[in-house]
Every structure is written in C-alpha cells, then in structure tokens.
Amino acid sequence: MYSARDWREYPRRYRLEAGKCKKCGKILFPARLICPKCGAREFETEMLPDTGKVLTFTVIRTAPSQFTDIAPYAIAIAELTNGVKLTAQLVDCDVNTVKVGMEVRIEFRRVQTDAYSGILSYGYKFVPKWY
Amino acid sequence: MGKVGIVGYGCHLPRHRIKVEEIAKVWGADAPSYKKGLMLREKSVPPPDCDTITLSVEATKNALRRAGGINTAEIGAIYIGSESHPYAVKPSGATVAEAIGATPDIHCADFEFACKAGSEAMFVCLGLVKAGEIKYGLAIGGDTSQGAPGDALEYSAAAGAAAFIMGSENLIAESIDTYSFMTDTPDFWRREYEFYPQHAGRYTGEPAYFKHTCGAAEGMMKKVGMKPADFTYAVFHQPNGKFPMRAGKMLGFTQEQMEPGWLSPTLGNTYSGASPIGLTSTLDIAKPGDTILMVSYGSGSGSDGFVWKVTDRIDEVRDKAVRTRKLLDENLIYIDYGTYAKFRHKIKKNA
Amino acid sequence: MRDVAVVGVGMTKFGEIWDKSLRDLYVEAALGAIENSGVDHIDSMIVGCMSGGLFVGQEHLGSMLADYLGIKNLPASRVESACASGGLAFRHALIEVASGMSDIVMASGVEKMNDISGDGATYALATAADQEYEVFHGATFPGLYALMAVAHIEKYGTTRDMLAAVAVKNHDNGALNPNAQYPFKITMDTVKSSVMIADPLRILDCSPITDGAAAVILTTVDIAKKLGKPYVKITGSGHATDTIALHSRDDMTTIASATVAADKAFKMAGKTIKDVDFAEVHDCFTIAEIMVMESLGLYAPGKAGEAVLKGETALDGKFPINTSGGLKSKGHPVGATGVAQIVEIYKQLTGQAENGRQLKSNPKVGLAQNMGGSGGSSLVHILEVA
Numbered sequence: 001m002y003s004a005r006d007w008r009e010y011p012r013r014y015r016l017e018a019g020k021c022k023k024c025g026k027i028l029f030p031a032r033l034i035c036p037k038c039g040a041r042e043f044e045t046e047m048l049p050d051t052g053k054v055l056t057f058t059v060i061r062t063a064p065s066q067f068t069d070i071a072p073y074a075i076a077i078a079e080l081t082n083g084v085k086l087t088a089q090l091v092d093c094d095v096n097t098v099k100v101g102m103e104v105r106i107e108f109r110r111v112q113t114d115a116y117s118g119i120l121s122y123g124y125k126f127v128p129k130w131y
Numbered sequence: 132m133g134k135v136g137i138v139g140y141g142c143h144l145p146r147h148r149i150k151v152e153e154i155a156k157v158w159g160a161d162a163p164s165y166k167k168g169l170m171l172r173e174k175s176v177p178p179p180d181c182d183t184i185t186l187s188v189e190a191t192k193n194a195l196r197r198a199g200g201i202n203t204a205e206i207g208a209i210y211i212g213s214e215s216h217p218y219a220v221k222p223s224g225a226t227v228a229e230a231i232g233a234t235p236d237i238h239c240a241d242f243e244f245a246c247k248a249g250s251e252a253m254f255v256c257l258g259l260v261k262a263g264e265i266k267y268g269l270a271i272g273g274d275t276s277q278g279a280p281g282d283a284l285e286y287s288a289a290a291g292a293a294a295f296i297m298g299s300e301n302l303i304a305e306s307i308d309t310y311s312f313m314t315d316t317p318d319f320w321r322r323e324y325e326f327y328p329q330h331a332g333r334y335t336g337e338p339a340y341f342k343h344t345c346g347a348a349e350g351m352m353k354k355v356g357m358k359p360a361d362f363t364y365a366v367f368h369q370p371n372g373k374f375p376m377r378a379g380k381m382l383g384f385t386q387e388q389m390e391p392g393w394l395s396p397t398l399g400n401t402y403s404g405a406s407p408i409g410l411t412s413t414l415d416i417a418k419p420g421d422t423i424l425m426v427s428y429g430s431g432s433g434s435d436g437f438v439w440k441v442t443d444r445i446d447e448v449r450d451k452a453v454r455t456r457k458l459l460d461e462n463l464i465y466i467d468y469g470t471y472a473k474f475r476h477k478i479k480k481n482a
Numbered sequence: 483m484r485d486v487a488v489v490g491v492g493m494t495k496f497g498e499i500w501d502k503s504l505r506d507l508y509v510e511a512a513l514g515a516i517e518n519s520g521v522d523h524i525d526s527m528i529v530g531c532m533s534g535g536l537f538v539g540q541e542h543l544g545s546m547l548a549d550y551l552g553i554k555n556l557p558a559s560r561v562e563s564a565c566a567s568g569g570l571a572f573r574h575a576l577i578e579v580a581s582g583m584s585d586i587v588m589a590s591g592v593e594k595m596n597d598i599s600g601d602g603a604t605y606a607l608a609t610a611a612d613q614e615y616e617v618f619h620g621a622t623f624p625g626l627y628a629l630m631a632v633a634h635i636e637k638y639g640t641t642r643d644m645l646a647a648v649a650v651k652n653h654d655n656g657a658l659n660p661n662a663q664y665p666f667k668i669t670m671d672t673v674k675s676s677v678m679i680a681d682p683l684r685i686l687d688c689s690p691i692t693d694g695a696a697a698v699i700l701t702t703v704d705i706a707k708k709l710g711k712p713y714v715k716i717t718g719s720g721h722a723t724d725t726i727a728l729h730s731r732d733d734m735t736t737i738a739s740a741t742v743a744a745d746k747a748f749k750m751a752g753k754t755i756k757d758v759d760f761a762e763v764h765d766c767f768t769i770a771e772i773m774v775m776e777s778l779g780l781y782a783p784g785k786a787g788e789a790v791l792k793g794e795t796a797l798d799g800k801f802p803i804n805t806s807g808g809l810k811s812k813g814h815p816v817g818a819t820g821v822a823q824i825v826e827i828y829k830q831l832t833g834q835a836e837n838g839r840q841l842k843s844n845p846k847v848g849l850a851q852n853m854g855g856s857g858g859s860s861l862v863h864i865l866e867v868a
Contacts, residue, residue: 005614009614010229014226014229014230015230015232030614055633055734056630056632056636056734057629057632058625058628058631058632058680058681058683059680059681060620060621061678061680062622062624062679063620064601064604064605064608064620064622065601066620067620069179069474070179073620075620075621075625075629075680077629077728077734085729085730086615086729087615087616087619087621087629087727087728087729089180089619089620091180092146092464094464100632100633100636107185107189108185108188109180109181109185110181110182110185111180111618111619111620112618120184120217120218121618122184122185122226122230125180130462131453131461131462
C-alpha cells in the first residue's frame with residue numbers, strides 16, 4: 001500500500017464522505033465526477049449515516065496474507081439507513097452468528113498493515129449494533 | 132477569562148477480555164494471589180484492528196455526540212497522550228483530526244509520559260482555552276499497552292481511550308483548578324526500540340505511585356481549600372485494582388466516593404486512558420453540582436490533579452453517547468491466551 | 483460485415499505445467515490452431531491475458547508472443563477484461579475479420595498462474611474487483627461469489643446440494659476431456675465435505691489455479707470453404723459491462739452483464755435461447771453457473787439449481803452445459819478460458835469432441851459465455867454449424 005493511494009481515500013475511509021447529485025439526489029459512495037443515474041456533474045458532499053443492515057455476507061476462511069491475523073473474518077455488504085450500500089469487514093462478533101438482516105454500526109478501525117514497517121491503513125468496518 | 136471545562140466527553144473500549152486465570156495458567160502462576168493481591172479479575176484486549184488511533188477516534192465520536200453538534204473545524208488543538216502511539220514517528224493526532232474533520236486549522240502534538248500522558252493533554256487543552264488561544268481543545272488519553280509475557284504487568288496492561296472536548300461555553304463540568312506534582316523517579320521505563328517496558332518491582336509503589344498520587348491530591352486540595360469530604364467523587368490512576376483504593380483511603384476518601392471511577396478490577400490498566408476513563412464513568416452517573424477530584428499518575432514520575440464541578444448540562448448529554456460502564460460490562464468476548472498472543476503480536480512469524 | 487468462421491483450434495493441456503513457461507504454452511496452442519486450420523499465414527493475432535505482469539512479470543505480450551511464434555512484423559495485440567480476456571480476444575478477432583481489415587486472425591488466450599505463490603495469485607485475481615472499495619477491505623474472489631451465493635440462497639432457497647451438483651456434473655464431463663486439469667469424477671459428499679474457503683463456498687465449489695493456453699483461427703466463411711477443413715460460423719457476439727463493485731448493483735443474485743451481452747448476441751444471430759442446443763458458461767464458482775443459467779434466460783430466476791440437480795444440464799440432458807468440464811474440472815487459466823470455451827463449442831459442432839463426450843444430439847447451435855470479475859464484464863458468442 002502506497003502512502004499517496006491511501007491518503008487520497010481519507011475522505012471516504014475516515015469520514016464516510018459521499019457525493020449527492022445536485023440534480024437527481026442520488027448519493028454516491030465514493031463520490032464521482034458523473035452521476036451514473038442522470039449524468040449530471042455537480043455534487044455536494046454528504047456524510048453517510050453510521051448504521052445499516054446486512055444484505056449479504058460471507059466468512060473468509062482462506063485470507064490474503066495481510067489479513068491472516070484476523071482470519072476467519074466476515075465480509076458484508078450492508079445497506080445504510082440512507083440506502084447506500086457498501087462492502088466492509090464485520091468484526092467483533094462470532095463469524096458463525098452473522099445473519100442477513102443483522103443491524104450493524106460503522107466503526108473506525110485499522111484495515112491493513114503494510115508488514116512491520118510500512119504504512120498503517122485505517123478505514124471503516126461494521127460491528128454488530130448492540131446498543 | 133470566565134469558566135473553562137469539559138464540553139463533551141466519551142470513552143471507547145475494545146470488547147475483548149482475557150481473565151487473570153487464563154494468563155496465570157500459561158505461566159504457572161497463582162491466579163488467586165494475583166486476583167487478591169492486585170485486585171484484578173480480567174482486562175480488556177485490543178483486537179489486531181484496534182490501536183490507540185482507532186480507540187481515540189471512537190472515543191472522540193462519543194465526546195462529539197455529547198458536545199452537541201459543535202463544528203469540528205473550530206477545534207483548535209488536538210493532543211493524544213499515549214505510550215502506545217502506533218507510529219514511533221508520525222503523529223496519532225493527525226489521523227484522529229482528519230477522521231473528525233478538524234484539519235487543517237489546528238495545533239497537534241502527541242504526548243508521552245507513561246500513564247500520565249492523557250491527563251497532560253487535558254491539562255494543556257484547558258490552559259489554551261483559558262488563555263483564549265483556542266475555542267475548543269480535544270484531549271485524549273488512550274493506550275493499547277503491552278506487558279512482557281509472564282511479567283506481572285501482563286495481568287494488567289489493557290486497552291481503552293477517553294476523549295474530552297475542552298471549551299468555555301456549554302460546559303458539562305467546570306475545571307475549578309489544576310495542580311501538578313513531578314520528580315525524576317525511575318520506577319518504569321521503555322527504552323527506544325524495545326517492545327516491552329520494564330519496571331522496578333516494589334519500588335513502583337511507595338516512592339513512586341503513592342508519593343506522587345498522594346502528593347498531587349494533597350497539593351490540589353490545598354490549592355482549592357477543600358478536603359476529601361468536600362468531594363462527591365474521586366478518581367485516581369489505577370494500574371491495578373488495589374493501588375487507587377489504597378491511595379484514596381490513605382488520603383481520607385471513602386470507597387463510595389471512588390467506586391464509580393474504579394474500573395481496573397475488570398478493565399485492567401489502560402495506562403494513559405486510566406484516570407480519564409475513570410472520569411468518564413464518574414460523569415456518567417454524576418449530578419449537577421457534584422465535585423470530582425481526579426489525579427493521574429505517570430511513571431517517571433508525576434501526577435496531574437484536577438477539580439471538576441459538574442453543571443446542569445450533564446443531565447442533558449450523558450445519554451447522547453454510550454456509557455462507559457456499558458462498554459465495560461456488556462457484550463464481552465472472552466479470549467484464550469493463544470488468541471491473545473496472536474492479537475498482541477507476541478508470536479514470532481515470518482515478515 | 484462479412485460472415486466469419488472458426489476454422490481451426492488448438493490448446494495445451496491445462497494444469498500445473500511446471501516445465502513450460504508462458505511463451506512455451508502460448509506457442510504450443512497457437513501452432514496447434516494454425517496447423518489444425520490449414521492456413522499458411524495469419525494477418526494478425528489478438529492475445530487475451532489477464533495479468534502477465536503480476537503472474538510472471540511480463541507485459542508487452544503482443545511483441546513477445548509474435549516473436550516466439552516466429553512471425554516478424556505481425557500486428558499483435560493484447561486485450562484484457564480480467565477473466566473474460568479470452569472472450570474479448572475472440573470478439574476483437576471477429577470484428578477485425580468481419581470488418582474486412584484482416585482476412586485471417588488468430589484469437590488466443592494464455593495465463594501462467596503457478597509461477598507465483600497462492601497468495602500472489604489471490605492478489606493478482608483480486609485486481610479484477612474494486613481495489614479501494616472491495617479488495618482493500620479483505621474481499622477475495624471466492625468471497626465476492628460467496629456474497630452472491632448467500633444473497634441467492636436467501637432470495638430463492640438455493641441449496642448446498644444444488645451447488646455441489648454443478649461441480650459433480652462438470653467433473654463428470656471433464657473426466658472425458660484429455661486437456662482437463664482435473665480429469666476425474668467427484669461425488670456430492672466430496673464437494674460438501676471439502677475445506678471451506680468463503681462460506682458457503684468450499685474448495686470444490688471453486689475453479690482452480692491453472693496454467694494453459696488456447697487459440698482459434700478466424701477467417702471469412704468464403705476462405706474457410708476453400709481451406710477444406712471443418713468450420714463453424716460465428717453468428718452472434720455480445721459484450722457488456724456492469725459496475726465494478728458488487729455492492730453497486732441493484733440485484734446481486736443475477737449477472738446483468740451476461741443478460742445484456744446475450745441479448746445483443748441473440749439479436750445479431752436472429753435467435754433466442756430456445757434455439758441454442760448447448761453452452762459453455764463461466765463456472766468460476768458453482769454459484770456462477772447457476773446464476774449465469776438464469777441470466778441467459780435458460781431458466782427463470784431461482785430455478786436453475788433444481789435443473790442441475792435433475793440432470794437437465796448433464797452431457798445427456800436436454801441442455802448440456804460445460805461439456806468440456808468447465809472451469810471447475812478443465813481448469814481456469816484466466817486469459818485462456820474464453821478461447822478454450824470456443825475450442826469446445828467448435829469440437830462439439832464439428833463432431834470432434836474426444837473420449838465419448840461428443841453430444842449425441844447432433845447439436846447445431848452452441849453458446850459461449852465468459853465473464854470478468856464478479857460480473858463486471860461479460861461476453862457471449864453464438865456459433866453454428868456451417
């Protein structure tokens with residue numbers, strides 16, 4: 001993971017900044033230059049809500065090397081309360097208890113670690129919404 | 132300059148715990164004596180994706196919820212006190228400030244003073260607000276501390292963070308006064324490039340923890356002209372369950388005064404987070420008009436004392452974010468020593 | 483547009499081919515196709531390869547492979563659409579011949595995947611997904627298809643047995659294919675008790691890591707007739723894309739790019755799915771074959787799994803799928819897969835399928851569906867007997 005590539009994503013990964021199309025209102029995460037729904041090119045920044053529910057999930061048992069310390073881990077696609085869908089890990093739970101429809105909250109976590117000496121990459125993960 | 136104090140506070144703790152018995156089993160140690168001698172039953176453990184930065188961000192989000200919609204761009208300083216900053220060189224505070232949208236008009240520094248670094252951050256933020264240099268200051272104490280395998284510290288070294296937004300309006304708790312007490316006392320240290328800290332055994336007690344904690348508490352009370360009975364609550368640094376209770380009782384405080392902020396028996400020692408987290412759980416149950424004495428301790432050694440007076444706003448904000456006791460007591464995930472060793476990178480692997 | 487034919491095919495054995503390099507594999511398949519077709523030259527070649535760079539550190543494949551084929555000054559292009567790179571190479575060869583720009587074009591594909599670690603291969607394959615919004619978070623390719631599988635199971639009640647039946651059926655077919663990586667039969671129990679990779683997908687729900695190459699010669703029907711070798715006509719070609727990230731799709735239980743690509747191919751061929759006799763589809767995972775069957779309109783949504791269980795898509799079923807063994811048994815050298823599908827369709831339509839896997843139904847129309855990523859791109863081709 002190279003610093004610049006990681007740094008460029010901070011608005012999305014750190015703050016959940018999305019783009020809302022000024023013409024049709026579609027919320028895009030990540031924000032884009034062209035609205036895929038109406039073709040308009042003007043957007044305003046909107047923060048994503050931090051809760052949603054699981055639409056589908058899996059448990060990664062054979063993990064890429066940067067994730068072996070946390071394997072097995074769940075990956076979920078969740079629909080947030082404003083309808084935006086995104087993919088992230090679902091952590092802090094027994095992977096065998098994850099279910100479609102489960103309510104989740106977004107937390108700030110370390111997502112990748114570049115070996116022992118490289119950059120640390122932070123971002124969003126889902127956790128069960130237990131309070 | 133008028134009043135200054137806490138505008139928002141929040142805590143974050145990992146959900147994972149390991150019991151004293153589980154650690155003692157591995158090292159052939161006597162669990163009952165640790166539980167009784169140190170008054171420790173279990174401690175929090177950060178999973179591999181939690182570090183001082185992530186705990187700080189989540190604690191700050193809770194503080195912002197209680198601060199009631201302040202503009203994060205108006206936070207003029209961010210200080211994180213920790214002995215486990217994820218980078219040796221690269222500020223933790225920069226990531227936290229970025230995550231809450233507080234850049235770029237902000238002063239930032241990472242603090243280190245063993246377990247006292249969090250209260251230093253609070254101390255400096257209060258000073259800057261009082262001086263009129265900044266509107267809001269964000270002070271965080273947090274750690275994912277490491278105790279060497281088999282060492283007594285392994286039973287207590289835990290993880291957690293507390294965040295405080297200091298300001299001069301809409302206070303939850305007013306800072307009545309502060310006082311610091313410090314000498315060069317080599318009771319605990321970690322040299323550059325070393326993974327685990329070392330300590331000087333029983334020397335960490337009487338000439339170190341107790342001298343500085345009690346010295347700061349007495350100095351603080353003298354400065355404001357108050358005695359133990361004048362306080363509703365008292366929060367002390369808690370490297371284990373036993374020390375803060377003993378220090379408090381030596382000073383003349385009762386168990387009842389200390390109970391709400393005494394978390395170490397089931398949380399462990401969150402180092403820079405310890406007394407700040409104790410303050411959050413005390414604020415969680417405090418009533419308007421209550422007064423709280425808080426005294427930190429950092430090896431090396433020094434203590435910061437604070438006197439807080441809770442305002443009417445506490446009733447409005449306490450449940451705008453999760454309470455510390457809830458994070459401490461509910462929905463826990465107990466892990467075995469193998470998982471703990473993996474989580475804490477105690478197992479040597481190929482790079 | 484000129485009418486275009488496939489007039490010869492070649493492919494290597496698929497598998498862990500330790501003693502052959504990417505260039506060795508490619509030249510073997512290409513020479514096979516050239517000799518099989520009887521052409522004395524080619525005007526151009528198009529190579530499908532997903533990631534020579536990540537798998538063997540070699541890009542600029544047009545230059546290198548034309549060089550090792552011993553043809554100087556040949557227009558040689560490399561195209562990429564992840565696991566659909568082979569299908570894309572075939573489509574571009576078709577366009578080149580149909581347009582009149584070239585008369586004889588070789589469509590080819592190659593991937594050499596076993597020169598790096600399994601972890602390196604996982605990384606390379608994952609570059610077909612959204613790096614920043616899927617892979618960054620730890621999603622793997624089996625993981626993405628597992629997300630679709632869970633959604634499909636949730637919506638339609640698709641069962642563990644239905645998934646396993648896809649793998650068993652494809653191994654039954656692959657057992658008859660001398661070029662297959664795993665030419666043996668497996669049982670439902672073996673699939674269902676194999677190691678879990680990404681719930682609910684087990685290792686035997688997944689296509690393997692494979693080395694291999696395939697090539698086919700395209701020319702005009704007029705030239706094909708003069709060559710005097712068996713040939714088949716290419717009557718339909720469709721190509722479509724979809725969102726790169728799975729989570730951006732309205733429906734995660736269907737492969738919309740396959741539906742659109744098929745509609746385009748059918749329209750071009752003047753046919754519907756009912757006119758097709760058999761198909762090679764992109765069974766990178768068992769759930770993929772089920773979803774593609776539905777996306778092509780062969781079965782209603784949620785009905786394909788049951789059909790596989792009943793044997794409707796077996797070699798002797800009413801609509802055989804993956805007579806070659808599919809990606810599951812034959813192997814999946816990603817860049818070569820789309821071309822190898824055409825090799826099988828060609829063999830079936832010209833009566834040349836080996837070892838008794840030749841369809842007894844005298845098929846007239848075959849369909850090949852090849853896809854990239856989690857369905858971010860699809861190619862569908864329709865071939866007919868001359």
